Amino acid sequence: LRGLQFEQFNGSLINDSRILILSNCILNSIKANCSSLINGNNNSIIEKSKFFNTSGQIYLASNSIISQNLFLKHNGSCNSQFINGSSSKLKITNNLFIDLTGTDLSSTGNDSTFILNNTFYKSATNASSFIRFDSYSNTKNLVYNNIFNRTIGNDFIFNAVFNGDSSTTILDISYNFLTTALTSNSTYSRYKTKSRNNFIGLSP
Numbered sequence: 001l002r003g004l005q006f007e008q009f010n011g012s013l014i015n016d017s018r019i020l021i022l023s024n025c026i027l028n029s030i031k032a033n034c035s036s037l038i039n040g041n042n043n044s045i046i047e048k049s050k051f052f053n054t055s056g057q058i059y060l061a062s063n064s065i066i067s068q069n070l071f072l073k074h075n076g077s078c079n080s081q082f083i084n085g086s087s088s089k090l091k092i093t094n095n096l097f098i099d100l101t102g103t104d105l106s107s108t109g110n111d112s113t114f115i116l117n118n119t120f121y122k123s124a125t126n127a128s129s130f131i132r133f134d135s136y137s138n139t140k141n142l143v144y145n146n147i148f149n150r151t152i153g154n155d156f157i158f159n160a161v162f163n164g165d166s167s168t169t170i171l172d173i174s175y176n177f178l179t180t181a182l183t184s185n186s187t188y189s190r191y192k193t194k195s196r197n198n199f200i201g202l203s204p
Contacts, residue, residue, distance in 0.1 A: 001025060012036050012056065020044040020060070025033045025070070032056025040064065059084040062111075067093045074100040081106040081132060085113055093119060099123045103157070107141050108134040118157075127153035133171065133191070134159045143173040150179050158187040171195060 005026040006013060012035045013018060013027065019038030025050065028036060037056030038046070044064040055075040060066065066086060074082050081103040083092065088111030097104045097120045104120060106130050107113045120130040130148055133141060133156065146154045155178055158171075173195040175181060181200050 006030055009150070010034060013038055015039040020046075021049055022046045025049040026052070027054055028052045030054045030056075031044055055084055056082050060090065061088060062088045062090075065091045065093070067091070068095065069200045070096045070098070071100060071104075072096075072098045074103070074113050086109075087124075089106070090114070092116070094118065097121065099126055100128070101126065102128050104128075104130045104136065105133045106132045109139075112140040112142065115141070115143045115146060117145045120149065121147075122150040122153065124151040128156050129153060132157040132159065133169075138169075140170045141172065143171075143176065145175050147177045148179055149177070154185060156182070156185065156188075158185055158191060172196065 001021065002023045003025065006028070008029045012032050013030050015036055016039065017021045018041055020038070021044065022038070023045070029052065032055055035056050036059055037054055040060045046058070046060070046062040046066045046069060048068045050070045051074060053073050066083065071082065079089065081107040082100055085106055086108040092136040093114070093116045095118045097118065099122055101190055105115070113130045115131070123130065138150045154184065169191050171193045175197050177199045179201065182195055182198070188200045
């Protein structure tokens with residue numbers, strides 16, 4: 001699907017067992033609510049698209065890419081997260097997440113998840129976290145070169161135990177602009193961490 005515009009639609013937009021490529025599209029006021037907004041198979045791609053005032057969640061299966069998109073004012077309150085990162089080797093790069101209600105992304109996969117070069121922003125009245133980590137044995141979460149900007153609330157949620165021992169789950173959150181220090185969250189220490197060189201409390 002390339003260069004299409006979807007307007008004022010209620011229900012799931014795409015729910016397909018095939019590989020999905022969504023490129024240079026605009027989605028405006030698509031209200032999936034508690035259903036999946038987009039559900040794609042392995043090796044799917046969502047790129048260079050704009051999402052305005054949508055709801056529901058996005059799930060792409062293993063080895064998929066979400067890159068160079070704008071996500072603005074999404075309402076994820078029913079599913080609690082916008083992007084369901086439970087697949088393996090999901091790459092989320094160079095996106096803008098602007099004032100989404102609910103968690104922008106949950107990372108629950110049993111393999112590596114790559115979150116690179118994104119900008120995450122919440123308004124002064126939005127206390128929802130940007131990313132929720134749910135520990136899974138041997139998972140590697142690589143979070144590099146992102147900007148996290150907010151006034152209230154925490155950047156991350158670190159669930160202590162989910163489908164495995166938190167101490168075997170690797171968190172590498174490095175070279176980011178963060179609102180608060182990672183160690184300010186008491187459950188962060190229950191993960192195996194390799195985080196370093198973050199800028200705390202600075203807005204670029």
